[in-house]
Amino acid sequence: ETMKQMREQVKDLEQRKQRLVERAGGSDSGGLSDSIALMPSKVASPQSQEARSPTLPTSSYPSAVAPVKRDNFVQLTSEIEEFRRQNAIMINHLRERDLLTSYMQNLLMEFSKDKSDGDNNNSSGSGSDSSKDKNKYKQPLGSGPRPFNRDSSVRFTPLTREEGMACVQQTLQLINSARILYASDAHFQNRSKFLGWSQYTLRQGSTISFAVKKKLNNVTPQQLMATTWRILTDSKNVKKLISATVDTHIRPLQKLSDDLLVIDRRSEDSAHPGVGGKTLALRTVYVLFRVADADGGQTLAMKTINLPLVKKMMREDEMWCDIFYWLHFSRSGEVTSAGGNEQARDTAAVVEFGGSNTYTRDEIASVWLRELMFLAIRWETLAVAPTLLKQ
Structure with missing residues (x-):
């Protein structure tokens, strides 16, 4: 005002x-x-002056306009x-x-109850309510090395809760549409499997769309969600998901709730040159959230936020990328008995991993398209193997 x-x-x-x-x-x-x-x-x-009637000088008359x-x-x-x-x-x-x-x-988010030096592989429980109450330590975001300096900071205006929920609803609609598309696509159904993963990939210029699916035994959707959330909110574990040539760091920008975060991510790919011959650096700011579905399933997603100001404030060696990843965990419809005992049943979960990413160059899109299947395999190693070893 x-x-x-x-x-x-x-x-x-x-x-x-x-x-x-x-x-x-x-x-x-x-x-x-x-x-x-x-x-x-x-x-x-x-003579002419004498003939004229006497008049006062013009300057003696008051001016119509006040002098400045x-x-x-x-x-x-x-x-x-x-x-x-x-x-x-x-x-x-x-x-x-x-x-x-x-x-x-x-x-406040980085240093409140900071346990970044603690063990990231602490037991997370079986996903029951009692285990959740006991394990409230909540591994802090952005633990591990943080290469962000003053030059790489972003001028981010925090989202309101309404804006955050609107982003979640929009992303869930995109996920539902993608799942329906892949489920009805004959090409996706008839593709050969790779290490048990059925796959669907499509590249259109610098935009790639993909979906992979696999059934995992002896795990529940809740267990997969707990381990996956812990991986994606820890910078050290995020590095393990991606190729060794890519150095990735994440940093929290805002925490709207325990299940809705805004994260700044910077990835340096030493295998591919970037701007001016420097190391290729990809930058993005995205929302990360998880929700429980009405059918007992679990959905996790990360999607880039459109931030024109952040794009303008990037460093010269950075390139912006739009990412959209989603994971859906659901119980398998097939329930088998163990040893003929109907009361002892094996649990199984179906994992769907998909998304659509847009990069600034076609060759970068080609590289990440080849990397997607290995990304799913690395996730399976990090998220599923520890759970099976605890059983």
Whole structure:
């Protein structure tokens, strides 16, 4: 409100200044015309001067326009410049306040109950309510090396809860549409499997779409969700999901709830050159969330947020990428008995991993398309193997 009032005052002062300038110009032209009109009278004969009726000098008549004083003009100009200077100072204060707010949120999330040096492989329980209550330590986000410096920081405006929930709903709709598409696609159904994973991949220019699916025995959707969430919120484990040539770091920007986060990610690919011959660095800011479905399944997704300001503030060696990954865990419809005993039944879960990513260059999309199947295999090694070893 104060900024609005100041802008109105500056605008009013500029209008007054313009009117004074116009009046000053009119007075000068009027004085010039009067002097021109009086010139013939100066050269006229004495007889003509005697014949004329006596008149007072023109300058003695009151002017229709008040004369402009130089002091007033200078004062108004100084006031306008002062308002502009104060306006610039207030804008800088607002920017500093927003930056400080974002910085403090990062500090609170990174250092409150910080256990980044702890063991990431602590037992997470079987997914029951009692185990969840006992394991409330919540491995902090962004643990491990953080290469982000002042130059790589993002000026992120925190999302409101309404904006976060709207993003979740939109992403869930995209996931449902993708699952329906892959389930009804004959090409997807007839593809050969790779290490038990059925696969569907498609590249259109710099955009890749994919989906893989596999049935896993002796695990539940809740167990898979617990281990996967712990992996994707820990920088050390995220590195294990991706190729050894790619150095990936994540950093939390905002925590809307225990199940909805905003994360900043930077990946450096030493195997491919980036801008100006430097190491290729991909940057993105995405939401990470998990939800429980009504049918007992579990859905996890990460999707890039459209942030034009963040894109403009990236470093010269960074390139923006839009990512969209989703995982859906559901119970298998096939339940087998163990040793003929109907009461002892083996549990099984079906895993669906899909998404659609857009990169700035076609060759980068080709590289990540080849990497997707290995990404699923690495996830299976990290998320499923520890669970089976505990049984």
